[in-house]
Amino acid sequence: MEVKKQIPCLEGWLTMPPQEPQLIGNRCQSCGHYFFPKAKTCRNPLCDKVKPLKDVLLSRKGKLFSYTINHYPPPPPYHAPDPFVPFGVVSIALPEGIKVGGQVPKDVDLDSLKVDTEMETVREVLYIDDQGNEVLSWMFRPAKS
Ligand SMILES: [Zn+2]
Numbered sequence: 466m467e468v469k470k471q472i473p474c475l476e477g478w479l480t481m482p483p484q485e486p487q488l489i490g491n492r493c494q495s496c497g498h499y500f501f502p503k504a505k506t507c508r509n510p511l512c513d514k515v516k517p518l519k520d521v522l523l524s525r526k527g528k529l530f531s532y533t534i535n536h537y538p539p540p541p542p543y544h545a546p547d548p549f550v551p552f553g554v555v556s557i558a559l560p561e562g563i564k565v566g567g568q569v570p571k572d573v574d575l576d577s578l579k580v581d582t583e584m585e586t587v588r589e590v591l592y593i594d595d596q597g598n599e600v601l602s603w604m605f606r607p608a609k610s
Contacts, residue, residue, distance in 0.1 A: 486525065527583075534554070570589045
């Protein structure tokens with residue numbers, strides 16, 4: 466039997482097993498600003514941009530800044546399940562001073578989401594591709610305390 470693989474939905478955006486789930490961003494070595502997705506050049510208008518950007522792993526935990534519930538299937542390349550199930554979309558404020566977006570896993574009660582809740586980065590199966598591989602994405606769920 467063919468071995469099914471776990472592959473990232475976007476190469477180089479998140480760590481893969483056996484590593485803990487973490488987003489991969491980058492940081493300007495001149496001014497210290499963080500970026501996710503990774504920036505090609507520093508976007509801080511006050512930065513002298515003398516030093517390069519360096520890839521960094523971002524904090525696994527942050528605070529729920531904002532959220533919504535998506536009631537319609539996003540267009541391709543998003544792989545919407547059929548029948549479509551509404552899912553939560555969140556913006557997380559990380560200690561690095563940036564906000565990152567992501568989905569909420571299906572098993573999380575969307576009524577439980579509250580602004581300022583501590584959330585953690587997890588990896589979840591986004592969909593199964595044509596070869597049967599699990600395509601993984603980062604998502605955010607309320608952190609275990
Ligand atoms: Zn900079």
